[in-house]
Amino acid sequence: MLKTFKKGGVHPPENKLSAAKKIEVLPLPKSVFIPVAQHIGAPATPVVNKGDLVKTGQIIAKSSSFVSTNIHSSVSGKVKKIDFSADSSGYPKQGVFIDVEGDEWLEEIDCSEEFVKEFNIDGPEIIKKIQDAGIVGLGGATFPTHVKLVPPKGMKAEVLLINGVECEPYLTSDHRLMLEKPDEILVGTQLLMKALHVEKAVIGIENNKPDAIELLSEKCKGYQGISVQPLKVKYPQGGEKQLIKAVTGKEVPSGGLPIAVGAVVSNVGTAFAVYEAVQKNKPLIERVVTVTGKNVANPSNFKVRVGTATSELIEAAGGLPEDTGKIISGGPMMGRAVASLDVPVTKGTSGILIIKEDESKRKEYMACIRCSRCVSVCPMGLEPYLLMTLGEKQIFDRAEQERVMDCIECGSCSYTCPSQRPLLDYIRFGKGKVGQIIRSRKK
Amino acid sequence: MSKLLTVSPSPHVHSDDSTQKIMYRVVLAMVPALAWSVFVFGIDALRVILIAVLACLAFEYLIQKYLMKIKPSVMDGSALVTGILLAFNVPSNLPWWIIIIGSLAAIGIGKLSFGGLGHNIFNPALVGRVFMLISFPVQMTSWPVNTQSGIDAVTSATPLSIIKEGISNGTPISEISKNLPSALEMFWGGIGGSLGEISAALLILGGLYMLYKKVITWHIPVSIIATVGIMAGIFWMVNPEIYINPVYHILTGGLMLGAIFMATDMVSSPMTPKGQIIYGIGIGVITISIRLFGAYPEGISFAILIMNAFTPLINYYVKPKRFGGK
Amino acid sequence: MSITVIYTIATLSVIGTSAAVILYFVAQKFKVHEDPRIDQVEEALPGANCGGCGFAGCRAFAEACVKASDLSDLNCPVGGNETMNNVAAILGLEAVKKDPRVAFIRCNGTCDHRPKTNRYDGATTCAIASSIYSGESDCQYGCLGFGDCYDACEFDAIELRADLGVPKIIDDKCVACGACVEACPKDLIELRKQFPKNRKVVVACRNEDKGGVARKTCSVACIGCGKCEKECKFDAITIKNNLAFIDSDKCKLCRKCVPVCPTNAIIEENFPPRRVATEDKKECSTAN
Known part of the structure; x- marks a missing residue:
């Protein structure tokens, strides 16, 4: 039986152009820029200096607090400099520039493709390995995974x-x-289950991927x-709260965590x-990135080293099209437009999307006609038309009352207006301001 | 790269829907009823519609350009909708100058004095209609004969005014009914009345199209019609000699027009489904109260305007169900 | 007919009179005693309710003045010394003379000086643009040009200059209420001491990048070279984070720092033209 979340949601055209393309390994770039802040939380502190030789997988920046992660070198070579450069956040961020020389991995990393199913390791050790490997949520939110695996006191995870x-x-x-990589994902899931002490895990997949549903359902039989x-199929089902609602029927309370x-x-x-961190000792230094767009010659899925410049990925997918208007790091609904092609792939980059010139410009906006579509598509049951006005007029106390902080910034309202x-x-502006007000109140 | 990249906040795609498209869908939904009115009332109906539409467009353009000194937005389709709705609400033999005064009231007072599209509290077409009804009651309530009804008269009254007059003269319903068209006639449009209100069937057709295109939701029309039906039904069961059966209330007096095209006006109706149902019930109750106990035979225009005034209040108190409770 | 009219008028008059009487007694009963001087002080204030004094409007400021035992912490920037003297006279206190101030936008990154490297296409406010990225040029410190300061100004003292890309403050209209300072997300606007004839010498830059980087993004960026600091005899100039800052309270308008700046980041305004030696100096600066 198909499930979904109840409230709101939209159906943007799927345009999954690269769905049939196998994951290709992108050739090593000549140089990389690895930002030290690729996650939510405190930036890591660089532990290498200019001129140092680093190996692939070596820690180049150490996490400085619990809500933070290590950053590893994704290549081997020489540290060119530690400097600021723009990442997908739109602002210059500190990071390590490395000139690539060869591809020499740390010895303890198992680079083979061989699948390792069995493990004999206890929960805290798994969490330790995950923390050391610098793993963050790869869906785009980049919240450090080890933090999620340690529920706050008095709370217990029941399902993964x-x-x-x-x-x-x-x-x-x-x-x-x-x-x-279905088996690897399932072993990774088992490891996460063990770390969380839960007996049950559910993989939620939208119906537009019947091949993945079939394959994983078949493979699941071998994993308890x-x-x-x-x-x-409904956007934003991948939102944490919407997914929980869809699968378990429970609503995460306002302001609360899924736990x-x-x-x-x-x-x-x-x-x-x-899976790679625990079974193969491999830190998070590469990820799969979709490079796509209606005018891209060859939409592809690449396995990319963290720190590779956007331009390299676009080159590999057939070059930058002539009528490019906008380049987005991430998807079209929640991704961030980048101002330059030097922006590196980071742990949270799920895709590079190229939008055509004529589709990249917004139309001039008109007065609200109170059609209430924004209200009906809001998955959080908010009133976007009202929140926008409150943000515009800077009436932040009322915006807080109207639960602006519940907004998940999915963009369904703007999409449908x-x-x-x-x-x-x-709304995002109002949310930022209200957030500041709430934080200053706590102090 | 020669061109500069565009940077904007997410989302980066849009549903490709627009306010114009919505307005033109509404216009399309009104076409069947419009065609029927021309068929029934002849070229006169076309004259009324043309005058109303042109006057609304002209007033919108002139006021925006010369009084408000903003870029005129006549092409957004909203003035066109107002013009057609205004024409739907008047008899086909209305003198041209009254239509123009009504258009001025609709666009000038009903819409632009509040700031234009999206800012008006009341449905502009209804403001125009009520303005004309109060200023020119005679012209507004003498309808030409429906060529399809087969009644021999130069001017015919609407079923509701026949009932109202009959009851005030002390005639029992059973007597009045003899002069009334059958329910089937009313449904298909064989009755006298304003341009757009005569054929319930074609109005419902337009409503179904708007539902299909998601221009409106079912909440407002259904709650109005259900409330009118239930209330009229209760009175009818209490005393069928004074109160006519609910079918007449539902099929006549522009109730369908009001419920499907006027009350659903996005700008002046509530935002949440729950609010829309409250609004619909309010319109139903006021309509029946005016029809049964008020001076006018029809009440839907006043009912909608009164509930329009409550819309901001409904929006303030009736919130959608928030995700995550509390 | 006439009887009806008379009845109507009579009834309305009776209702009106009785309502007035009731209201009078109610008003007497619930009257809140207020210091009458609050009204007097409020009268003396400009009545702009701009909040430049730090209070929520003129009334609140008037209340604070009446309560205060000395006026040294209270100042109405809009009315200036004259208004504060009047207020002091009403309250029988001493007004402290304060230097008038004027706002200045510390960015000279106009279209000619700072090339655009991308195009912004969102809601046109600085607050929203700055929440998603650093701006249309490569300078992350510079003016975005969408005019949040313009929107915040109650006194029409800021003009948007589409030709420049950076708004300009009209010194004579600026009352230094500070609304624009709050509104600017890049923190570019500073309230500086107002000199006679609106003369000013000021570093029109906030770029804290290293010299080379700053220079690449904008031709008139301060590169933090420190030449002006050395030149200044009054210790008015400090260099912090690769950026020079001229303290307007120490500046004597000698203008020595202006020609030594290799990037023309220091600007002088409303001075008579210089007479001699400017040619040589210019050559020097380009040779550097």
Whole structure:
């Protein structure tokens, strides 16, 4: 039976152009720029200096607090400099520039493709390995995974949800990973289950990926406690709260974490990274990135080293099209437009999307005609038209009352507005301001 | 690369829907009823529609350009919808100058004085209609004969006004009914009345098209019609000699037009489904109260305008169910 | 007919009179006693309710003035010394003379100086643009040009200059209320001491990047070379994070720092033209 979340949601055209393309390994770039802040939380502190020789997998920046992760070198070579450069956040961030020389891996890393199913390791050790490997949520939120695996006092995880929804249009990296590495994902899931002490895991996959549903359902039989839940196609089903609602029927309370309803959500990519970290000793230094767009010559899925410049990926997919208007890091609904092609692939980059010139410009927006579509598509049951006005007029106390902080920034409201109003722009602004007010109140 | 990259906040795709498209869908939904009115009332109906539409467009353009000094937005389709709705609400033999005054009231007072599309509290077409009804009651309530009804008269009254007059003269319903068209006639449009209100069937057809295209939701029309039906039904069961059966209330007096095309006006109706049902019930209750106990035979226009005034209040108190409770 | 009219008028008059009487007594009963001086002080204030004094409007400021035992912490930047003297006279206190201030946008990154490297296409406010990225040029510190300061200004003292890409402050209209300072997400606007004839010498840059990087993004960026700091005899100039800052309270308008700046990041305004030696100096600066 197909499940889905109840409230709101939209159906943008899927445009999964690269769904049939096998994951290719992108050739090593000549140089990389690895930002030290690729996750939510405190940036890591660089531990290498200019001129140092580093090996692939070596730690180049150490996490400085619990909510933070290590950053590893994704290549071997010489540290050129430690400097600031723009990443997909749009602002210059500190990072390590490395000139690639050969590809020499740390000895303890098992680089072979051989599948290792058996493990004999206890929960805390798994968490330790995940933390050391610098694993973060690969769905795009980049929250450090080890933090999620340690529930706050008094709370207990009951079920692990593996997010194979990939509800963003265009993106296919998770889809391909599920098709090509199903066993690895399932072992990763088992490791996460053990770390969390849960008996049950559900992999949620949208119905537009029948091949992945079939394959994983078949493979699941060999793994205890793991099942596949097919889901009706609807954006933003990949949102943590929406996925929990769809699969378990429970609603995460406003302002609460998924653990409040006994759920922990991890992306399939994260599960795969956990497998590699625990079974192969391999830190998170590469990931699958979809390079796509309607005018891209050869939409592809690449296995890319972290720190590779966007331009290299686009080159490998057939070069930058003439009528490029916008380049997005991530999907079209929640991804960030980048201002330059030097922006590196980071742990959270699930795709590079190229939008044509004529589709990249917003139309002039008109007055709100109160059609209430934004209200009906909001998956959080908010009133975007109202929140936008409150943001615009800077009435932040009322915005807080109207639960602006519940907004998950999925963009369904802006997507659907017939007057083309920039609803999310102002809601995000209001959310930021209200967040500041709430934080200053706590102090 | 020669061109500059565009940077904007997410989302980067849009549903390709627009306000114009919505407005033109509404226009399309009104076409069957419009065609029927021309068929029934002849070229006169076409005259009324043309005058109303052109006057609305012209007033919108002139006021925006010369009084408000903003870029005129006549092409957004909203003035066109207002014009057609205004024409739907008047008899086909209305003098041209009254239509123009009504259009000015609709666009000038009903819409632009509040700031234009999206800011008006009341449905502009209804503001125009009520303005005309109060200013020119005689012209507004003498309808030409319906060529399809087969009644021999120069001017005919609407079923509701026949009932109202009959009851005030003390005639029992059973007597009045003899002069009334059958329910089937009313459903298909064989009755006298304003341009757009005569054929329930074609109005419902337009409503179904708008539902299919998601221009409207079912909440407002269904709650209005159900409320009117239930309330009229209760009165009818209490005393069928004074109160006519609910079918007449539902099929006449522009109730269908009001419920499907006027009350559903996006700008002046509530945002949440729950709010829309409250709004619909309110319109139903007020309509029946005016029809049965008020001075006018029809009440839907006033009912919608009154509930329009409550829309901001409904929006303030009736919130969608938030995800995550509380 | 006439009887009806008379009845109507009579009834309405009776209702009106009785309502007035009731209201009068109610108003008496619930009257809140207020210091009458609050009204007087409020009267003396400009009534702009701009909040530049730090209070929520003129009334709140007037209340604070009446309560205060000395006026040294209270200042109405809009009315200036004159208004504060009037307020002091009403309250029988001493007004402290304060230097008038004027806002200045510390960015000279106009279209000519700072090439655009991308095109922004979102809601046109600085707050939203700065929340998603650093801006249309490569300078992450510079003015975005969408005019949040313009929107915040209640006194029409800021003009948007589409030709420049950076708004300009109209010194004579600026009352230094500080609304634009709050509104600017890049923290570019500073309230500086207002000199006679609106003369000013100021570093029109906030770029904290290293010299080379800053220079690449904008031709008039401060590169933090420190030449102006050495030149200044009044210790008015400090260099911090690769950026020079001229303290307007120490600056004597000698203008010595202006010609030594290799990037023309220091600008002088409203001075008479220089007479001699400017040619040589210019050559020097380009030779550097």
